[in-house]
Structure formats: structure tokens, C-alpha cells
Amino acid sequence: MYWKWENCVTAWKGVYSGHIHESTFILEAIATYYLWIWHAFFGMPGSHDNNNVQKRSFVFTELAQGCALPVNYTVNGNDYTMGYYLADGIYPKWKTFVKKIPAPRGNKHKHFAKTQESARKDVEQAFGVLQQRFAIIRGPSQIF
Incomplete structure (x- = not known):
């Protein structure tokens, strides 16, 4: 999740501006299907991509x-x-990452892709619950 940083220090704007062209922090979370968040990694500059965040996360370093x-x-x-972790295609080929089937063929693969997509939506829902419960995450950060 990219969290907008409203009062970003001018000298840091380039580092914290990413694909959405605004200063942001990255919040990484690992959640279960019943919305229990058991890992959060916060503070990476918004200019980083998923691979850079993953390389600095202690969970993936241990993996x-x-x-x-x-x-x-x-x-x-x-x-x-x-x-195992449901992941995008951008992550490395590790046995613990279960990636999306890009063009599922056959009923078995189509069922797997549909089930995996619904499970990945659970993680998005966990971020939504966080934003509803904690107003600080819902709006832009105003630190500094």
C-alpha cells in the first residue's frame, strides 16, 4: 500500500515520489484470510518497487x-x-510464492486462478479494514 506523505521534506521529494508522482511511504503487510495481520513493514520510500521492499523485509530475508x-x-x-504467500508475477520464483496463472486453461487451472484471486482480495480487504479502523492510515501522513 502506498501511503501519501503530505508534508514531505522538499529535499526528500524525489526519493519518496514513485509511480503515482506524489510523495509516499510504502506499507507492506502479510495477512491471513480472516484479516489477521501478522507482519507489517513500514517506511520504505514510495519510489521503490515490490522487489526492493521485499529485499529489505526481514520476513523475506529469512525465507x-x-x-x-x-x-x-x-x-x-x-x-x-x-x-506460502500469494504473490504477483514480479516476485522471484521461490517455492513459498504462489503466483497467478496468467492465462489459465482447463477447468482445474481456471478454478485455481479464481480461488487465488478471491484470496488475494482478502489482503486488499485487510488494508481496507486498517484504513477504516485507524484514521491515520486513511488520510495523508502529516509527519514533520
């Missing part, structure tokens, strides 16, 4: 090192010990 919170589940008879 790259093979460390993660233990999550045990079974799918199709296979046991897994690490969680």
Missing part, C-alpha cells in the same frame, strides 16, 4: 535463508513445514 515460522499442513498427501 531466502531457509528460515521461517513453522507452519505444518498437508496437501494431496504431501506434508509442508513452511507457509
Whole structure:
């Protein structure tokens, strides 16, 4: 989520201006389907893209090192010990990232794509709940 920074220091405007051409902070969050946010990473300049934010996030740094919170589940008879993250196509090809199927073919792939899209909307809903509950996130930041 890009959070507008209304009173950005003039000297920093270039660093904090990104694709929306306004000064922004980036708020990264990892949420479950029932809107429980268990990780938030805040403060990266708005000029960064998802890859740059991901490289500075301690959750993904630990994943790259093979460390993660233990999550045990079974799918199709296979046991897994690490969680997975629904991600955009821009993220690297890691086993823990489940990416969108760009052009799903067949009923199985179409069902998967539809289910994944609805789960990704849960994360967007979590940001919406944050904005409704905490007015500070809803409007522009006025720090400084």
C-alpha cells in the first residue's frame, strides 16, 4: 500500500515520489484470510518497487535463508513445514510464492486462478479494514 506523505521534506521529494508522482511511504503487510495481520513493514520510500521492499523485509530475508515460522499442513498427501504467500508475477520464483496463472486453461487451472484471486482480495480487504479502523492510515501522513 502506498501511503501519501503530505508534508514531505522538499529535499526528500524525489526519493519518496514513485509511480503515482506524489510523495509516499510504502506499507507492506502479510495477512491471513480472516484479516489477521501478522507482519507489517513500514517506511520504505514510495519510489521503490515490490522487489526492493521485499529485499529489505526481514520476513523475506529469512525465507531466502531457509528460515521461517513453522507452519505444518498437508496437501494431496504431501506434508509442508513452511507457509506460502500469494504473490504477483514480479516476485522471484521461490517455492513459498504462489503466483497467478496468467492465462489459465482447463477447468482445474481456471478454478485455481479464481480461488487465488478471491484470496488475494482478502489482503486488499485487510488494508481496507486498517484504513477504516485507524484514521491515520486513511488520510495523508502529516509527519514533520
